[in-house]
Amino acid sequence: MKVLQCQGKHYREVNAEVDNAWNAGEREIRLEGINGQRYIGRSLTGVGTIEISGIPGDDLGVFMDGATIFVRGNAQEGVGNTMNSGKIVVGGDIRDIAGYAMRGGKIWVRGSVGYRVGIHMKSYLSDYPVIIIGETSGDFLGEYMAGGLIIVLGLNLPAGVSPVGKFIASGMHGGKMFIRGSFSPEQAGPGIGIDRPSDDDYLEIISYLTEYATDLAMTLPPMKPDDFVKVYPTTTRPYGRVYAY
């Protein structure tokens, strides 16, 4: 394991050091003293892990392709921006637009997320991005979603409080979303279908949750299919009437 001291360094320096270590074949890197440096793990290609202590800055794991990043605490905005594959595990909260245009890979968040998380997520054949949010999410979750999977667990919430905000899944035209806890149709954007998860859906949820719990070393409360609401698109052309003549 390679340990890099990052206290007080500019992000260009940090990223260059990570790059050098990575290109030299180092596949386990720990970054100490991170404090707001941006673009950590950007376009890292190949399998390997990066552990971060401290709070990484914006665009953690941007364009990343295969690596795994562990963050003990919180992270800032744009986690997993346009990520290709790999995994980002965050022990705390993250802020807005995490998983923007994710094309594959996984983002596990133990705490809550901000606005517009998982927007523009895509999927194609085996590329299948997954985001699991432990507690709550802000508005516009999964906006313009074209593929992939988002699960919101709503842990540690008082009963009757919805774990997600408003305008959920507006413009969604692919993929699916599962929300545990209370969710009313008014919270979703137009043209969205709401249902209970099917047996296959629940198996899928459970398989990802098992991985999530293992990665975050946590115990999940008992769950049953009826705890979840499935949110899915009813059309692949949400704006067909708006743009076409």
Next chain:
Amino acid sequence: MVKTKLAPQLEINLPIVFSAMSYGSISYNAFRSLVQAAQEVGTYCNSGEGGLHPDFYPWGKNIIVQVASGRFGVHPDYLRVASAVEIKIGQGAKPGIGGHLPGEKVSSDISRTRKIPEGSDAISPAPHHDIYSIEDLERLVFAIKEATGYEKPVSVKIAAVHNVAAIASGAIRAGADIVAIDGIRGGTGAAPQAIRDNVGIPIELALAQVDERLRQEGIRHRASVVIAGGIRSSTDVIKAIALGADAVYIGTAALVGLGCHLCQKCYTGKCNWGIATQDPYLTKRLNPNIGTRRLVNLLRAWGLEMKEMLGGMGVNSIQSLRGNKEHLRAVGLSREEMQILGVKLAGEGW
């Protein structure tokens, strides 16, 4: 020999670049014609926001790739293979309207390129939802620079609107190496007519404003200005350069060169000429080798005409013309227009 460390640059043999038309909106063969012609002439072809089909990676040296709000096809290799990366903020034909590729045109190849399911719409909404300020733009510009090792220029494409000068200034301050401005006459196959015909301002006025503002702020040297939207002839190129542009983007003109008849039915996906369609019956009507020859002809002819005009002006290189408004004179423009353009009335001396 310049000792200063220069920002990454693009070198072009002719100040004309093929503007962003994505594989998806135009056919594989049309795109292939564009990249081949760009290579032959020594200029660039913009991939548009739809990603880059792996077949075109070998032409990377002549391709500018785009990152738009939908981020279609954006991945590390895509950024690495290209010569430059352009962040599309706005489009001249439809400022404030995103890109929208109807599901009919999303064939299997396109869905592979864009990584979306076949037959579903490819939606690029108007805003980048991660960019609400110049600081946010800077974050994306530097994300791309980080991803490409600071070796490639990053361009920011914006639509020409009334406050374009301030936006351009902001984009340059956010780290853009190229600012591309797209005017109201920019072509499009799929924009609501009301928007296409009414939103945005003419590119000449926008360009003059931007050039003026950048000079005043003393940052004109920090970025190149490329304009697009309504470049229909070599004289338009000459005017644009004299008004301060470094180069122009041509889109519609290139398509007309390929055989487009401007029937304005691109959105139906049934282009008769095999250009703006993915229907295999239609796409094969355009042989990219013929298309390449036509485009090369077009650029070569414009190049020769421009040389003739430069000769007529007594200017010996195109660089000397850039921003040299004294070579322009206005006829039939109002005083305000001339003032904004910074051009004197025909007959006025130096």
Next chain:
Amino acid sequence: MKKIHIHEEYCIGCRLCEINCLVKHSKSGKIIKAFKEEFPRPLSRVHVEEKGYLSFALQCRHCEDAQCIENCMTGAMHRDEKNGAVVCDETRCVGCWMCIMSCPFGVVQREKKEKRIASKCDLCGSDGEPACVVNCPNEALSYE
């Protein structure tokens, strides 16, 4: 040796190659006369095959080890020394159809002139580019 190359990805199935081949191999060399006044009507030696959006114009491939030459019992089917084409010497051909039977492309046809002969692509003699290639509007055929 030059060959006609087929670029099926650009063939739009317009069949201009067939028409021009027919005219080229007619007596008059005039399109209207060839179609209206010559009996029996001359044959086109190229044929467009179509299946869905895929189409291509197929003519003799002038194979390197041409089965039709080996199987010709008169020696009429021979290789032209100049352009390497596999051509049928009409004076020697007796119409036994050994060539038709052995052609894996199915591009040899029966033709009834003064007598019956095998008709196939002759690369338009030695007059430069074959008519089908010259007249292909989308360069789906090339001669190189």
Next chain:
Amino acid sequence: MSNGETKYLLIGYSVASWWCAHSIREGDRSGRIVAVTEEEGPYSRPLITYVLGKKTGDVAYTGTIFQHDEVEIYPRKRVVEIEPRDRIARLSDGTDIRFQKALIATGGIPIFPTIPGRENQGIFTFTRRSDMESIDTFLHGHPARNIVILGGGFIGLKTCEAMMDMKKNITLVELAPRLLQNMLDEEGSYYLEKALAHSGVHVIKEDTIVLFETETDRLTDVVLKSGRRIPADLAVVSIGVRPNVDFLRNSGIEVHRGIVVDEHQETSCPGLYAAGDVTETRNLLTGERNVVAVWPEAVNQGRIAGWNMTGREVAYEGSLPVNAVEVGEKAMVSAGIVNPPADGYETIVRKDRENYQKLVLKDDLIMGAVFVGEISKSGIYINLMRQKLPVETFRDKLLDPNFGLINLPTNYRKHIVKGVGIEV
């Protein structure tokens, strides 16, 4: 004429030997090749019917293969005995030729059943130039009006075709219930009979000649088994050929129906090869050993033998009976198994007034094909048969009028034949 330098001896000099010599020259430019032939010199044997019918001027083979082959021809000689161990061939004139490698390509000899009266004038077989010349001379000397052809096989039909334009009364007698019994089924034969009738040929099936009636040594009538009597001035007996292997009786070379060869066309005696109508080869489709006496296979076998004689190992894929003929403006192509045994085979038929097309399939492979009338595309099917390409993906398109290369799997279609740049 004994000569120790002969490297390659070709016994018989027709198509199999020509191509053998051609193949030898690809690997050995200088080794001396000697060809012994009973005839005056090389000519194309199938052309005799065409020359008789004045469809072409002479029987010469004008292909370019002889140009560089430098073969010494010993004409009008026959090999009467072969000593395989010492590599000596004894000729009819008593001389010996010592050789290193030899090809036996002596072809077939016509079968002539013992019908009473067969020794008389006006009765011929028809497989060689000399036969053609005798018939021609006979026709010039005697104003023959009525012609009877015994055997509705390939040679019989070609003889028929040759004589059609002579304004004679022609009667074709065939023992089988159909013409071309190995190449056609009954229905295909019907189309052919129609065309023959149209051209004025009288066809009698399921009958044969039992007696040639003569008057002063000249043929006047033939009597059929059924008792019918048909006036005839000239009769051609063409009921088939058998391999010409009699001279090998004491040589020790294994002969079954024909000379038995392995896949390199080598006989049971090393160094001795055989090709053409005299050999018995493995059938490409069924694997059975039989004599396939057709021109294309003679070419193939000759080539294979030639290559192997010069040390280039090439294996013969197997023989496929294929043939083409046109009689009375009705063209016909046939290949493989056309009259399948009942089990396991499937047939596809497409027919109209003028055309009859039939494919025989087994286990997704084409095993046989018959084309009568429109035959242009037949080569495609025959090639599929040779290449053993499963037809699963385009089975429903088979025999479609628009069937063509385009229906074949892309990979196959793009590399359909050997050689460079033949891609479609």
